[in-house]
Amino acid sequence: MKDNIYQPINGEIVDIIEESSTIKSFVIKPEEDFAFKTGQFVELTLPGKGEAPFTPSSSPAETDQIEITIMKAGRVTGLLHECKKGQKVGIRGPYGSCYPVDDFVGKQVYIIGGGVGLAPIRSLFLTLVDRIKDFKSVTCRYGAKTPEDFIFKKTLFGEWQKIKGVEIKLSVDQAGNGWDGNVGVVTTILNPSDVDIKNAVAVVCGPPIMMKYVTLKLLDFKFPPENIYLSMEKNMSCGVGKCGHCMLGKYYVCKDGPVFTYEQIKGYPKIWE
């Protein structure tokens, strides 16, 4: 890590993958090896233009390049979407808390994702799959607006479904051509029979409104709040617990999060806004 906490490491975009009409994955090669734990985030700088936080979607086992999957949502993400291969970028981090994968050993991991929320989840998924025998099972429930909106389509519809120990179910809000899966928001494919609640953890990542309803549903299933892991989003700037922007109660989402258990934050108002 740099001495100056605001100084990024130089890097370059070496590949760009179109995931959907609004989402692209950027493969970035940092000038130095870049190690992170799954769930942690980085601050990505487009030099001279701006900086924004993202959780890498690649496996932490890869340290020579990282992949960041970005939805066009604001100014900086819009500019990033216009970038071409070869674009120089800066990376600060990794920052914040990670998914405590070692604590998941022996348990069923129930992963629920929506939209671009699949990005951090892919990093977790690849980490789990690397040592799949350590877990009782990995059960995934993903939702997207339309079939076209799923990201990582090739692997999601293909090889991931075949991994032993992994079970994946998908749902879309609106079916399109040739979709024969479930139609409805992601909560419609959550069933108490999916999970052995006594021996499971849930990981939820997606738009705030989706995380809210999924969490409520999990609580309905009697999932203990301390076993529900959420990736929280807040306005962030410094990433290092100084600038004040990302406060969620007494927590700095950048430093104490972005991964929180519901138990940690349930007492604070407006966590889903």
Place this chain on the structure above:
Amino acid sequence: MEKVFTSKLESFLNAVAEKFQLYVPAKTDDHYTYNVYDPSGKKPVELNDIRTCTPIKEFLFPIRELAATYPKEFKPDDIKPFAVFGLKECDLRSIEILDKVFAEEDFEDQLYLNRRNNMFIISSDCNEPGESCFCNIFGGKGFAESGFDLNVSKIKDGFIIEAGSSKGNSFLMEHSDIFGEIPDALLSERDANRAAVQARLEEKNDHLKFDVTIKQIVEDGCDSDVFDREAKNCVECQACTRVCPTCHCFYLYDMQKEDYFAKMKMWDSCMRLSYATVAGGENPNKVLGDRMKHRLLHKFVHFHDRYGLDMCVGCGRCVDADAGGMDIRDILKKLKD
């Protein structure tokens, strides 16, 4: 630690100015700000009776500064040792609060620490607490017992200078020729002055002494409509966060310079509408009253939970500065009721 006497400030300040870039209080209208010391004697320095109206954070955490460069990394400038004269006890406590954030071990802010480590702090006793001063509510007394390199107390015939650090102690020893010994009587005079100021503070702020902690008051008052009602007076000038010596929110932004890119660090204000807006456009604090609530929650509840102290020193700067006539003391009182 050394304690010495001098009848004139000048020789003392000249000695300080030989070693440090020295900043001294200067009076404009009825308040003080800081100026660079002029050793020519043309602008005689008066000891400020009360804190300056500008916050001390300006010396440690400037309004805008270069934070990083690209593609070549910049080394933050070597900060030349500088001294600030006339800080008050509330100012020292505000530095303690900033230290908690910027010097926190896991991520030390080198830009801040460079200045902090090179700052020679010369505090002084308060002689005339202002109408808005309510430092005693946060444990202030009008004079400092720690947190300074040197402290100056004005007495009838001169000044008592006391060291509070080894740096301050060596300074007094190196310049023993310009100082005299202090007779005990002068120390008693100082103590009497201090006690009188403290008593005045206690008396004038008696109406702000609550039977519960301020943290409790703000926590309990969270659901009241006080914030929304108070927000009606707020003109969103953000002066409260600018002048506050403990408010430290900032944001980083990027820009292109001639032949390189720069990342800048600039003060921000949680009272600004889009302060908490995320990339998708959602904003949990669209309503002004909610931003005001957030500010008080941060100061008295969340900061307290995290660092064990209030993020307010009772300096009253926000009370003096507020264009809409908002008064944090009134808000606390209304929350209590």
